Amino acid sequence: MATIRDVAKLAGVSVATVSRVLNKNGYVNKDTEQKVAKAIEQLNYEPNAVARGLAGKQTGTIALILPDIANPFFPGIARGVEDVAQKHGFTVILCNSDDQGHKEKSYIEMLRKKYVDGIIFASNTLGQDDVEQMNKNNIPLVVLDRAPTSQSCSVIRSRNYKGAKLAVQHLLDIGCKKIAHLYGPQELITAKKRMLGYEESVLHFPWYTPSLMVPGHFKMDGGLAAVKELFAKHPDVDGIFCGNDLMAVGALKGLHQLGVRVPDDVALIGFDGISLTEITQPELSTIAQPNYDMGSLAAKVLIETIESGVKEAKLYELDVELIVRDSTKR
């Protein structure tokens, strides 16, 4: 492979000049620029990204840390991130943290050593100390689905509270008389907000009681188990708002096993808008999050931060959308 020196020699100029035309900075005569361009062309020269990285401390690489790419919630985000990264000439490193703090820390360590230009966190175990650490190391980060902190980092999330209210209102609208909620891990802000939205929507109804809220851990199995637990206590429930789609799918399975018909006996709605919801029978109503958009926005914000060098700590809230399908059609 040709180096910048080869180009300089062939063009009869110095490496500095070549570097200038490469990076389009500094003054350079039109004519010499032409000569350099020709030399580059002739030698089929490609700048070496690693050398660039070492010299300039910028590698054109960002990392995406998420719990598990195999969880259907994340591929859409990943795709969004990668698309805009790619468009801006950045490359994306994928990291699966399994929501384990130590894995996350070791990734961060490794990424720092590799001079990644920035990190997107879609993981839930990122500690306050980690954020500080990154800030100290001056590496920009954007986090997904977390509360804004005092630290300087931008947050992207969707309107979970509003979405929950939308979901419950929809169930009320179609005539539900007793609505339950399957909720996720309360250390996740998303799960919390959704539960809050539910609670505040139903608190004033005479039928409301806290035992209408059952934990389902954001998982399919959890949803299945939860629905059984729920019906043992409240066989008269006629509407369920699930904190995420995975639990809704599990709930659907559970209801099926119990011989409860959806939507006739019980109307069911989830949250997230993953593609699984279009596959069940009946198809599931859901509150769709702009999954892909969250990823692409995160990348956009991060890359802007990287390229401008200005660290701002904004909060971006994306809108959610009620998608009505057969599971709530009466």
Add this chain to the structure above:
Amino acid sequence: MATIRDVAKLAGVSVATVSRVLNKNGYVNKDTEQKVAKAIEQLNYEPNAVARGLAGKQTGTIALILPDIANPFFPGIARGVEDVAQKHGFTVILCNSDDQGHKEKSYIEMLRKKYVDGIIFASNTLGQDDVEQMNKNNIPLVVLDRAPTSQSCSVIRSRNYKGAKLAVQHLLDIGCKKIAHLYGPQELITAKKRMLGYEESVLHFPWYTPSLMVPGHFKMDGGLAAVKELFAKHPDVDGIFCGNDLMAVGALKGLHQLGVRVPDDVALIGFDGISLTEITQPELSTIAQPNYDMGSLAAKVLIETIESGVKEAKLYELDVELIVRDSTKR
């Protein structure tokens, strides 16, 4: 951040010695090793990966190029790749090619500039010329689901032909009297082999006719459309082997719309073993590929090649498994 020079100074040795203990190569006295270790500890020194990459031409990075991480077939593979990469201290760059040759080429270009140590291709548009190009550039690669070529690169795939025969045999075993096949794009070797397996299993039956094979493009919509086309011609079909699960899900939808009961009227089996198949009602029988394992094996083979420097071009065929669920239970 401390550099190797700082460590050398503090330990009272030369940078060469520090480098030796870092890389555990060359001779170094036990005592000096201790001193160096202590200095490293004290300074909290971490070697700079970029500088290492520039000096040594090895970056500890591999790339995974696949059509689309949002396609449910790939996250499992990606997870498998990342897990073993991580275990070996490698980092994974994710690339979505959308099966477009030009995107793939531009990724390769970029990856080469970044000194990635190797590439895993799960993409279908990789040309023979690209492989040669990589070989010339001496960058190891492992490909998934492709025919072995004359070029030196290893291939990982699962037994598609055998899986197809397994599927058809299963349909025969449960008493199907007329079996159809929805097939995928014939430029994909996986689609081809599966069709071949079907054909050779049913060719000798009097009921067999080529119009029992209908294209479904490996997509959900395609499966849905295909099943309608199929039933227009062959309303007496009582078993369908779908070339992949996505089409099977679509087919299930289509059959539902046609008022055909599964499995009572028509038994349905897919191929791939993606998680969607556990979500439908009824759950879908399928031929499961060891998705995760294909990814982890690919990474293992690639990293071995990288670390040993020995390029072998082996073919690894992984076994598939018949998973019987309600869609073929009679």
Add this chain to the structure above:
DNA sequence: ATGAAAGCGCTAACAC
């Protein structure tokens, strides 16, 4: 067993 020094390929002061 250890050190000096020449790169790896590029960027960016600084000088002209």
Add this chain to the structure above:
DNA sequence: GTGTTAGCGCTTTCAT
């Protein structure tokens, strides 16, 4: 406008 040169932080001969 262009060239010289000193890094970036590490690896790796080649001496000793």
